[in-house]
Amino acid sequence: MRLGILGTGKIVQEFLPMVKTIPSIELAGLLSTPRSVERAHDLQQQYQIATVYTDYATLLADAAIDTVYVALPNSLHYQYAKQALLAGKKVICEKPFTLVAEQLAELKDLALSRDLVLIEAITNQYLENYQAIRRDLPDLGKLKIIECNYSQYSSRYDQFKAGTVLPAFDPKLGGGALMDLNIYNIHFVVGLLGAPTHVQYLANVERNIDTSGILVLTYPDVKVVCIGAKDCTSPVRSTIQGTDGSIVLNGPTNTVESFTKVAHDGTATDYAGNQAAHRMHAEFVAFERIVAEHDMATVKQQLAHSETVMAVVDQAVASAGLKLG
The missing domain is CATH 3.30.360.10 (Dihydrodipicolinate Reductase; domain 2)
Structure with missing residues (x-):
């Protein structure tokens, strides 16, 4: 998995030291707002992240990234996940998946129509x-x-x-x-x-x-x-x-x-x-396997759970x- 991480907030800062213990996940990119770019560069150096982006379209255009991890405020999950799917990226989205079920249904249809992994990061x-x-x-x-x-x-x-x-x-x-x-x-x-x-x-x-x-x-x-x-x-x-x-x-x-x-x-x-x-x-070990094996059966099972x-x-x-x- 070549991962592009969206955000530099608390959840990302907690995520980065953990994910370095999973060697098969490559940290290919980190998206930051312009105001947080200094923090992003600090994280880049500390965790050996390939590239820092302040423009989402540029990150999505990077062929070195195959999966996007949406770790942004709840209200942005739908928008950023949708853009990633439209760009052909696999998506791991932090909880709650979206703000309303209708948004998740749209994302699900989009992902499955393009045979793309879409899954919610929910630890338990x-x-x-x-x-x-x-x-x-x-x-x-x-x-x-x-x-x-x-x-x-x-x-x-x-x-x-x-x-x-x-x-x-x-x-x-x-x-x-x-x-x-x-x-x-x-x-x-x-x-x-x-x-x-x-x-x-x-x-x-x-x-x-x-x-x-x-x-x-x-x-x-x-x-x-x-x-x-x-x-x-x-x-x-x-x-x-x-x-x-x-x-x-x-x-x-x-x-x-x-x-x-x-x-x-x-x-x-x-x-x-x-x-x-x-x-x-445990969840990111599972996600890496799902992406590597293109395990769409598990994707569909977990999407059904998230829809409920x-x-x-x-x-x-x-x-x-x-x-x-």
Whole structure:
């Protein structure tokens, strides 16, 4: 994979040291805004990135780049992914894939019509511990209740209250607790249970953005609560409860660091099977393989998963009376 990276923000700065541990991924380019070009050149030197671009069309015209990683603010995902697909590039797009399901459907049709890889970078779906949870679900008997809580007080919330609206709390940029934190909970649950029959989002809304909220997902036999908060905090964990036992996920749903399976008799078994310390490692190992093998079957499978997630997001946003973008 010869990768062109879009952006120089926090996620890219976290991504770069991790991706250097995957030798088969070549860092072919980095796109920066003119105001961040000095930072881009610093990153280029530190991580041996071939070329820095400040013009997206120039990056897309570079034959040395075969795959684009969209790591920009949420509101730009659709636009930049679409341009990359039109230029014949494969696309890895950060979560949330788009702001609305209709945008993802358009990207999917475009990618598949051109036989191009299009896939969402969503960490939990590729982690070994998450795969172990999926494998062990039948041991819990008939599932009844799932609760996911990813609450993390944001320093940007203090600025937001003081009147400074940064992207994390900007509805025009697709900010808010649903799209930042609760999106991981949605992926976690949808990856286990598929599409819910009913969605309701009970959001705490300040100045037209959800600073926290409770998402209720209804399934025929399972009731799910997903909590995401940027204006308050709590011990972060998730539980899956069934008639024959439970699973307790220690930590947030984006890292799935470890979990404990508890049987009816109280016997507890701990699992910590992730092969790499960095949460993004497993997904990019998978993406490199998918691109190298042109594994469109997996692409279609993961796109179907992402479409279900975006359908939940659409219903949640409408339920809370929010408007993003």
